[in-house]
Amino acid sequence: MICLTAPRIRYNPAMKKSASPRKSPKKSARKGKSTRRPWFWRLFLRVFFVGIVLLAGWTVYLDAVVTSRFEGRRFEVPSRVYARPLELYDGASVSSGALQRELELSGYRAGDGNQAGTYRRNGGHFIISTRGFLFTDGLEPRRRLSLTIYGDRIQDFRVLSGDPSPIVRLEPAQIGGIYPAHKEDRVLVQLADVPNLFTDALLAVEDRNFHDHLGIAPLSIARAMLANIRAGEIVQGGSTLTQQLVKNFFLTREQTLLRKGNEALMSLLLELHYEKSDILETYLNEVYVGQAGTRAIHGFGLASQFYFGESIRDLEAHQIALLVGLVKGPSYYNPRRHPERALSRRNLVIDVMAETGLIVEEEAARARAQPLGVTNRASYSENRYPAYIDLVRRHLARDYKQEDLQSEGLRIFTTLNPAIQYAAEFSVRDMLNRMEGGSDATLESAMVVTSRDSGEVLALVGGRDPKYAGFNRAVDASRPIGSLIKPFVYLTALQQPDRYTLITPVEDKGFSLVFDDGRRWEPQNYDKEERGQVPLHEALSHSYNLPTVRVGLDVGIDSVKSTLQGFGVTGGISEYPSMLLGSVSMTPVTVAQIYQGLATSGFNTPLRTIRQVTDAEGEALSRYSLKVDQVADPAAVHLVQYVMQETMQEGTGRSAYRTVPRELTLAGKTGTTDDGRDSWFAGFSGDLLAVTWVGRDDNGPTSLTGATGALPVWSRFMSQVPQHGFSPVVPDGVEYHWVNPEEVALTDEHCENARLMPFITGSEPDVEVSCSGNLERRIRGWFEGLFQ
Amino acid sequence: MKVNAFRHAGLIAVAITVAGCASGPGGGSIYVPAGGEHSRDEAPQPPQTSERGDEPRVERKSEQPEEPMRQPEHSTPSYQDEGDALSPAARSLIRRADGLMASGDTQAAVAQLERAQRISPRSAQVYFKLSQAYVALDQLGSAEQFTLKGLSLAGSDSSLQRAGWLLLADIRRARGNVAGADQAEARASAL
Numbered sequence: 001m002i003c004l005t006a007p008r009i010r011y012n013p014a015m016k017k018s019a020s021p022r023k024s025p026k027k028s029a030r031k032g033k034s035t036r037r038p039w040f041w042r043l044f045l046r047v048f049f050v051g052i053v054l055l056a057g058w059t060v061y062l063d064a065v066v067t068s069r070f071e072g073r074r075f076e077v078p079s080r081v082y083a084r085p086l087e088l089y090d091g092a093s094v095s096s097g098a099l100q101r102e103l104e105l106s107g108y109r110a111g112d113g114n115q116a117g118t119y120r121r122n123g124g125h126f127i128i129s130t131r132g133f134l135f136t137d138g139l140e141p142r143r144r145l146s147l148t149i150y151g152d153r154i155q156d157f158r159v160l161s162g163d164p165s166p167i168v169r170l171e172p173a174q175i176g177g178i179y180p181a182h183k184e185d186r187v188l189v190q191l192a193d194v195p196n197l198f199t200d201a202l203l204a205v206e207d208r209n210f211h212d213h214l215g216i217a218p219l220s221i222a223r224a225m226l227a228n229i230r231a232g233e234i235v236q237g238g239s240t241l242t243q244q245l246v247k248n249f250f251l252t253r254e255q256t257l258l259r260k261g262n263e264a265l266m267s268l269l270l271e272l273h274y275e276k277s278d279i280l281e282t283y284l285n286e287v288y289v290g291q292a293g294t295r296a297i298h299g300f301g302l303a304s305q306f307y308f309g310e311s312i313r314d315l316e317a318h319q320i321a322l323l324v325g326l327v328k329g330p331s332y333y334n335p336r337r338h339p340e341r342a343l344s345r346r347n348l349v350i351d352v353m354a355e356t357g358l359i360v361e362e363e364a365a366r367a368r369a370q371p372l373g374v375t376n377r378a379s380y381s382e383n384r385y386p387a388y389i390d391l392v393r394r395h396l397a398r399d400y401k402q403e404d405l406q407s408e409g410l411r412i413f414t415t416l417n418p419a420i421q422y423a424a425e426f427s428v429r430d431m432l433n434r435m436e437g438g439s440d441a442t443l444e445s446a447m448v449v450t451s452r453d454s455g456e457v458l459a460l461v462g463g464r465d466p467k468y469a470g471f472n473r474a475v476d477a478s479r480p481i482g483s484l485i486k487p488f489v490y491l492t493a494l495q496q497p498d499r500y501t502l503i504t505p506v507e508d509k510g511f512s513l514v515f516d517d518g519r520r521w522e523p524q525n526y527d528k529e530e531r532g533q534v535p536l537h538e539a540l541s542h543s544y545n546l547p548t549v550r551v552g553l554d555v556g557i558d559s560v561k562s563t564l565q566g567f568g569v570t571g572g573i574s575e576y577p578s579m580l581l582g583s584v585s586m587t588p589v590t591v592a593q594i595y596q597g598l599a600t601s602g603f604n605t606p607l608r609t610i611r612q613v614t615d616a617e618g619e620a621l622s623r624y625s626l627k628v629d630q631v632a633d634p635a636a637v638h639l640v641q642y643v644m645q646e647t648m649q650e651g652t653g654r655s656a657y658r659t660v661p662r663e664l665t666l667a668g669k670t671g672t673t674d675d676g677r678d679s680w681f682a683g684f685s686g687d688l689l690a691v692t693w694v695g696r697d698d699n700g701p702t703s704l705t706g707a708t709g710a711l712p713v714w715s716r717f718m719s720q721v722p723q724h725g726f727s728p729v730v731p732d733g734v735e736y737h738w739v740n741p742e743e744v745a746l747t748d749e750h751c752e753n754a755r756l757m758p759f760i761t762g763s764e765p766d767v768e769v770s771c772s773g774n775l776e777r778r779i780r781g782w783f784e785g786l787f788q
Numbered sequence: 789m790k791v792n793a794f795r796h797a798g799l800i801a802v803a804i805t806v807a808g809c810a811s812g813p814g815g816g817s818i819y820v821p822a823g824g825e826h827s828r829d830e831a832p833q834p835p836q837t838s839e840r841g842d843e844p845r846v847e848r849k850s851e852q853p854e855e856p857m858r859q860p861e862h863s864t865p866s867y868q869d870e871g872d873a874l875s876p877a878a879r880s881l882i883r884r885a886d887g888l889m890a891s892g893d894t895q896a897a898v899a900q901l902e903r904a905q906r907i908s909p910r911s912a913q914v915y916f917k918l919s920q921a922y923v924a925l926d927q928l929g930s931a932e933q934f935t936l937k938g939l940s941l942a943g944s945d946s947s948l949q950r951a952g953w954l955l956l957a958d959i960r961r962a963r964g965n966v967a968g969a970d971q972a973e974a975r976a977s978a979l
Contacts, residue, residue, distance in 0.1 A: 087907065089877035095822060137899040152821035167877040167907075453909035454902075601940045603933075611902075623895075626902050626918070627930065628937045638867075645865035664820040665866040686817040686910065724817035727866040729910070729943040736867070756864065 059265060066269045069250060075285055075299075077188055077409030077616060078179040081392060082172035083416045084456075084611070085133070088147060089167035092154040093687075093722050096124050098419035099149065103128065105173040105418055107309025107375050116142055117309050124149040127160070131310065133171040136612060136620045140169050152722035175416055176389045178396075180406040183294050187301035188409065188616065189312055191281040194300070197317065197358060199280065201324045204356045205349055207241040211276055215242045215267035231348075242267040245283045289323065290330045297330075307335060307374045317359055318367035321349040322374075335374045343372055386469030387462030388416055391589070392609045394475070399622055400613070409616035414609050415456035420449050420688070420721060424459040425466040427717035432464045432694070435709065442696050445713060446473035448592040449690045454626055455596055455605035458688070460589075471697065474588045478571075479678045479695065481591060482582035482671035483543045483706065485564075487598055487640050489552045489580055490540050492563045494636040496555070497763035502537040502639055503741040506547035513577055523549050523581060526672065526705070535741040537757070540643045541651030543670060545581055552580035566631040567594040568604055582671060591682055592691045598640060599667070599684040601731060602632035634731035635760045641667055641728050642758050644683070652707050653683065656715040665725035666718065670706030677701055679709025686724030690714055730758070737764045745769040816872035817910060871912045871941035871948075878908035882917055894924045912941040912948050919955060923962075932959045946979045953979070 086094070086102050094102075103119050111118030113127030120127040125148045132142040143162030148155045159165060179185060191199070203210045209217050217240050239247070246266045270279060290297035290306060297306050303323050304312040310319070325345040326333055335342035347368050354364035392414055396405060404410070428445045435443060447461040462472035471477070493500040508531040512522040525545050539547035552560055560580065561573050573584050586594075589607065597604045605628050613621045644667035647653045652670040660666065668683020679694040679702065694709035695702065702709065730736070738754045740747040744765050747754050751771035874882070881904040888897035898921050905914045915938030922931035935956045942948040953976035961969035 087877075087903070089875075089907070091875055091877065092907075093819070137896050153819065166880045451906070451909070454906055456906075600937075603937055603940070623899075625898060626905060628915075628933045630933060630936050634940050642865045642867075649863060649865070661820055662863065663818060665818070665863070667865075720822050722819070722821045724819050724910075725866065727817050727868045729871050729941050730867050730869060731940055758867070 059269070062262065062266050063269050063273075065250060066246075066266050067273055070270065070274065070282070075186060075188060076180040076182075076184065076407035078177045078185055079405045079408065079410040079412055080174055081176040081178070081389060081412045081414060083175045083414060083418050084458075085135075085169040085172040087167060087169055088145065088154060088157060090154055090157045092157075093152060094149065094154060094419070095152045095722060096121070096126075096149045098422075099126060101422065102170070102173065102418055104376075105175075106171050107173075107305070109309070109373075109375060114144065116314065128170075130162075130168070131171055131314070133169070134618050135169065136614055136618055140171075143168060172413065173418060175385050175414070175418070176392075177295075178393070178405045178412075179295065183296055184298050185292075185295045185302055186285060186297075186299040187305060188285055189281075189299065189301035191277055191284070193313055194284060195313065195315060195320070197353075198300070198312065198315065198320045198324070199284075200356075200358050201320050201349065201353050202284075202327075203241070204352050204358060205324050206244070206327060208356075210241050210280070213240055213242075213271075215269075215271035216240060216264050239263075240267065241283050242270055242279055245279060245286060246270060248286050248288065249282075287327055288330060289326050290334065309375045316367070316370075317353070317363060318346065318350065318370040319373065321353060321367060322346040322372065325349040335372050339372055346372070384467070385416065385421060385460075387466065387472045387474055388414075388421065388457075388460040388609070390462070390469070390472045391457065391460055391475055395609050395624075396613070410621070411614045411616070411618070412610060413612045413614070415451070415458060415611060416609070417458040421459035421461075423717055423720040424449050424461050424690075427713050427720065428461045428464055428692075429466070431713040431716050435694075435704070435712075442698070442700070443694065443702065444473060444697055445692065445694045445710075446477060446588045447690065447692045447713065447717070448474050448588045449688055449717070450592050450596065450607060452596075452599045452684050452687055452689045453605070455607045456611075457589075457592075457607055457609045473693065473697075476587065477693070477697075478585040478587050478590075479693065479699075480583050480673045481586050482673040482678060482680055483545075484591060484595075484669055484671035484680050484682050485560075485580070485582040485584060486540055486543060486548050487644060487669055488563050488567065488594070489548055489555075489560050490536065490643070491598070491632060491636055491640045492559045493536075493551050493555045494639045494760075495633055497636075497760035500536060500551070501759055501763045501765075502643065502757050503535045503739055503744050503765070505533040505744065506536050506539050507550055508532060508534045508539065508544050508546050510546060511550075521577060523578075535744075537643045537646060537741065540640075541646040543647075543652045549577060549580045553577060563632070564594065566604070567597040568606075569594060582673065588691045588693050591680070591693075592689060595682045595684070595689055595691065597631055598637060598644070599689050600628075601634040601641070601728060602630055602637040603628045604631045605629075635733045638728055638731050638734050639758055639760070641726075644668055645726065648683070653681070653711060655707055656711060656718070659712070659715040659719045661719070663725060664718065664723070665727055667726050668711075668714070670711060672705040672707075675701035676704045676709070679704040679706050681706050681710035681714040683714060684726060685718065686726045688718075688721065688723055690717060692717075733761050734758050735761050735764065739765060740769055743767075743769050747771070816868070816870075868943070870943035870945050872908060872910040874904075874911045874913050875908050878904040878911070878914065881907070882914070885917065885921070889921060889924060894921055897921050898925075910941060912938040912945070912952065914938075915941065916948075916952060916955060919959070923959065928959055928963050932956065932963070935959060950976050950979050 100121060107117065109118050111120065113120035113129055116129050116131045118129055126146070128145045130140070130143050130145065133140050141163050144160040145158070145168060146160050147157045159168065177185060209219070243263055246263050250266060285299040285301065287300065288296060288298055289300065289303040292306070297303060300323055301312055303326070304310050304315055304319070307323065308315065308319055322335060322342060325342070325348065328345070332338070333342045333345045350364050350367045353359050354361055359367070392412065396412065424447050428447055432443055432445055445461070445464050447459070448457065449459040450457050460474050462474050463470070508525070510522065510524065510530055512520050514520050523545050526543070530546065534544065534547060557575055557577065557579065561575065564573055569586070569590065573579060576583065593607050596607065608624050610624050612623050615621055645665060648656055648666045648668055653668045656666060664685060666683055666685050668681060671680030671682070672678070677695055677699055680692070682691045684690070692710040692713045694704060694713065736756050736758050738747055738749045739745065739757050740751065740753050741755055742753060746765050746768040748771055881900045885897040885900040885904070888894070888900060898918070901914065901918050901921055905918065908914055915934045919931045919934035919938065922928070922934060935952055939949070939952040939956070942952050953972045957969045957972035957976065960972060
């Protein structure tokens with residue numbers, strides 16, 4: 001029996017279910033009529049009390065959630081990264097195009113030049129109304145400026161209105177940010193910073209009874225419904241600001257009854273614990289108002305910068321109306337994508353502002369007549385300078401924790417010069433496209449540009465596609481530097497003036513070295529030629545290998561190594577003789593670092609990308625100051641600089657002057673490694689030092705040399721940037737003499753083969769040769785001397 | 789002690805001011821506007837315009853490599869006897885820095901001097917001023933280096949040379965480098 005019935009019960013759950021309801025009425029019926037009422041009330045009370053206890057427990061739980069998260073949650077504010085501010089003054093080096101690009105990057109609009117944040121350009125004449133900026137060393141107040149650009153320099157710089165000053169800084173352009181994982185971006189504002197009209201307009205549209213309700217307002221819902229019916233569309237939302245805040249702050253987006261209940265309960269609790277002003281301020285910072293790529297724009301502080309390039313303090317009525325209107329649907333009313341929708345929404349808000357008496361009808365009419373006035377695009381894109389920001393992050397990582405950078409709203413003032421960066425990116429892209437017909441997509445490049453005397457990194461290009469945030473070759477591609485090492489070999493030699501001068505004859509003849517293990521090394525010149533004896537300066541300016549190895553072996557590999565270390569090489573340096581020809585791997589940034597000392601007469605200047613880091617309020621946290629450190633005798637460096645100039649005029653770098661104007665004196669050095677795997681150029685003008693590398697990521701061969709790969713990119717860059725020529729001051733202990741380098745003798749200025757060359761005092765030749773022949777020329781020279 | 793050691797400080801300030809005024813404009817490094825790319829600057833969409841505009845010119849050049857070399861007029865390496873004069877903008881920032889130093893805000897003064905250095909990086913005065921600021925901050929190592937840097941740009945300007953060597957003598961003495969200080973002082977008096 002059991003065996004038969006049990007499976008039936010087991011396999012027919014429906015029966016079981018239907019059975020139980022049948023049972024219970026039977027039971028209750030059996031309890032009798034007399035006990036029915038007390039039983040019902042007992043149950044009701046029980047359920048009621050259980051419900052009360054549960055609700056109380058739930059409320060206590062929600063209360064804990066509300067208070068702990070509202071108090072404990074600080075907004076995670078990303079760090080902001082700024083370009084260097086452009087300094088405007090008479091004589092400042094800037095082209096009209098670069099100034100216009102700079103203004104646009106800082107979110108300026110072409111306009112009347114009277115309203116803050118606008119400029120007017122007429123050819124080379126600019127009127128600029130600055131917005132002002134609080135730097136740590138003081139406020140740059142708002143000013144109206146007038147200037148003319150002629151020959152890539154500022155002239156007639158005048159402050160038309162505002163605090164007069166011969167030099168004014170523009171607001172620095174934001175070039176990036178360091179964001180928390182959830183990619184929420186915001187600029188915190190305090191209630192006191194927000195114009196009253198703004199909060200009044202917001203409350204008029206979103207929650208008219210904000211100051212009176214307890215968190216939820218059934219009457220408001222009714223009134224909103226009425227207003228919406230009257231307007232024929234939704235002009236007011238039903239939920240209070242508090243409810244909206246609770247929804248964004250604590251809850252998910254799902255629309256369930258339970259969630260609505262929680263929302264109401266939490267709104268009441270929030271109102272119970274906190275002042276209206278706290279709730280309003282949090283709302284102003286929390287509200288979602290737009291999207292820029294993966295970055296979510298939160299809060300009105302950032303919204304006013306994002307859409308208008310303005311501080312919230314300075315917004316006008318029509319701008320306030322647009323931002324308030326956005327709350328209803330930031331994507332639907334996106335003023336950049338859907339300007340018509342945004343305009344009608346804005347005007348609707350202006351109507352509400354007028355109806356509620358916030359502005360008078362004339363003001364409303366004026367506001368309605370205004371265009372949307374949003375900046376053309378997001379004032380910056382976080383992916384604009386990925387290679388540069390990458391280097392900034394690495395420098396920051398020395399002193400700051402990642403989580404602080406992502407949440408503390410730090411302001412990072414970098415040394416990036418957008419005009420120089422633009423020219424560098426353009427040169428890399430343009431010249432690589434031209435090389436090998438532009439068809440060879442595997443050819444890659446990197447470029448570093450620094451300010452010669454301050455070591456500030458002005459531009460960094462990590463590859464031929466500068467917007468690609470991948471492999472950063474400028475920082476991570478460590479490649480043999482080839483002949484870029486030669487100036488350091490000769491510098492080491494020239495620091496011994498009793499043994500080496502620029503005209504010391506050196507042997508350009510083949511030889512072989514046999515190592516202890518029996519291996520042989522037979523260096524060759526690039527052209528496989530041998531020239532016998534050549535003067536030292538020619539060996540360097542023409543980048544001959546054989547004399548370099550001889551000189552290097554003579555002064556000692558150790559000495560060359562310690563010269564390199566003095567100039568800033570921290571990594572390992574090979575002690576094989578092949579290091580004298582550059583079998584030492586370095587990144588472009590390291591090359592820029594060691595060439596800094598060559599460019600500045602022996603002063604090592606640490607490269608910097610950051611001038612200063614401040615907290616969100618602008619208090620300085622760390623400063624990265626200019627430092628100089630003398631690492632070589634300025635006299636010997638001056639001699640090397642002479643030859644690096646000669647390189648550009650007669651040596652391996654001379655093709656630069658196909659692109660660069662002759663007046664721009666430059667100094668530099670080419671570098672090529674075997675089979676053209678690496679093509680390097682490093683050189684400098686009076687203002688800038690630039691290093692370029694061209695090669696392949698897989699280290700494959702190319703048909704390029706330093707002169708045909710990296711140099712064209714470098715020259716293209718130099719030709720685009722207005723700057724001072726290189727003209728070093730003759731240091732103490734250096735004298736210039738007219739010499740005949742082949743004869744290793746002093747000679748007369750007007751003789752054939754005469755060169756005016758620098759010598760460390762006392763190392764000049766002590767023999768003198770007179771000119772052979774050419775009497776006429778000597779007499780002419782004598783007369784010229786007489787009348788000079 | 790610092791006050792005693794820096795007996796030349798007043799002299800230096802005067803020397804810098806005098807030298808600054810004496811070396812007026814003219815001379816100095818040659819400024820070269822961007823070469824032949826002006827049309828690009830004026831164009832609203834620079835890269836595109838330029839790529840199209842420049843291509844024929846450069847191609848022609850690469851086909852005829854000898855012609856544009858202009859060999860005969862190749863110049864000789866450049867040098868100058870003195871550093872550049874301070875620009876008026878840098879001078880105004882140095883004045884601002886002087887005010888800040890007088891009020892004891894040396895760190896802010898350094899910030900202004902670094903602005904001045906970026907504007908006039910090849911004038912010795914800026915570095916001597918930085919050196920003085922670092923003396924006030926009691927960072928004598930940095931002060932000595934900035935003095936050396938300034939001296940490397942003083943060239944044949946004997947008043948700047950003297951100011952620099954005396955400053956260096958003071959700093960070295962304060963650092964306990966008596967021999968170095970004497971040497972620097974001897975250099976100053978030899979001028």
